[in-house]
Amino acid sequence: DTGVSQNPxxxxxxxxxxxxxxxxxxxEHNRLYWYRQTLGQGPEFLxxxxxxxxxxxxxxxxxxxxxxxxxxxxSTLEIQRTEQGDSAMYLCASSSWTGGDNEQYFGPGTRxxxx
Amino acid sequence: GQNIDQPTEMTATEGAIVQINCTYQTxxxxxxxxxxxxxxxxxxxxxxxxxxxxxxxxRFSSFLSRSKGYSYLLLKELxxxxxxxxxxxxxxxxxxxxxxxxxKLIIKP
Numbered sequence: 001d002t003g004v005s006q007n008p009x010x011x012x013x014x015x016x017x018x019x020x021x022x023x024x025x026x027x028e029h030n031r032l033y034w035y036r037q038t039l040g041q042g043p044e045f046l047x048x049x050x051x052x053x054x055x056x057x058x059x060x061x062x063x064x065x066x067x068x069x070x071x072x073x074x075s076t077l078e079i080q081r082t083e084q085g086d087s088a089m090y091l092c093a094s095s096s097w098t099g100g101d102n103e104q105y106f107g108p109g110t111r112x113x114x115x
Numbered sequence: 116g117q118n119i120d121q122p123t124e125m126t127a128t129e130g131a132i133v134q135i136n137c138t139y140q141t142x143x144x145x146x147x148x149x150x151x152x153x154x155x156x157x158x159x160x161x162x163x164x165x166x167x168x169x170x171x172x173x174r175f176s177s178f179l180s181r182s183k184g185y186s187y188l189l190l191k192e193l194x195x196x197x198x199x200x201x202x203x204x205x206x207x208x209x210x211x212x213x214x215x216x217x218x219k220l221i222i223k224p
Contacts, residue, residue, distance in 0.1 A: 045212070091157055102206065105160070
């Protein structure tokens, strides 16, 4: 199975520390998305890439968050100086951009707990 | 602003039929998606509608009315494993998915 994978699956960190998550999309997919989800809510868009280019970043995203996709394959999401409000599930999704039916395939997520 | 509305929670009986409604107001429309999400897991794709009408896929069907900004997901012959959250998402004019908060479906025996 070559679905979307994310590492780590769980991360517990202390407030103020930096964390980095990795996402490996489905290999032939050119679009990669990052979302954040808290309990009882739908996914909240953070940013997305088409190949290596970061095309959009949510206005709600503080400058503590940064994402990269250097070779157009895997992506990393870094959160600097974590805060308790950053505790959430971080989801990565990928899709094959064709301008039509753009089903996004999700990875299992990384659950972040900031203590 | 952009808005997706769906009920917070619904309860249904095993073997029965349930309809989960979704209304939306978005800047542009490039299709509506339904995803299923079990607790602690990632969302998985159920259906996609871009034209008005009903799309049937096994026990699940999805309906769209673009003029009314309305969709529903119909689940037939409910099974206990259908207990999950069902997320409605609309692709806007920028081809970004706008997500509802999800409907938690509880199935009782």
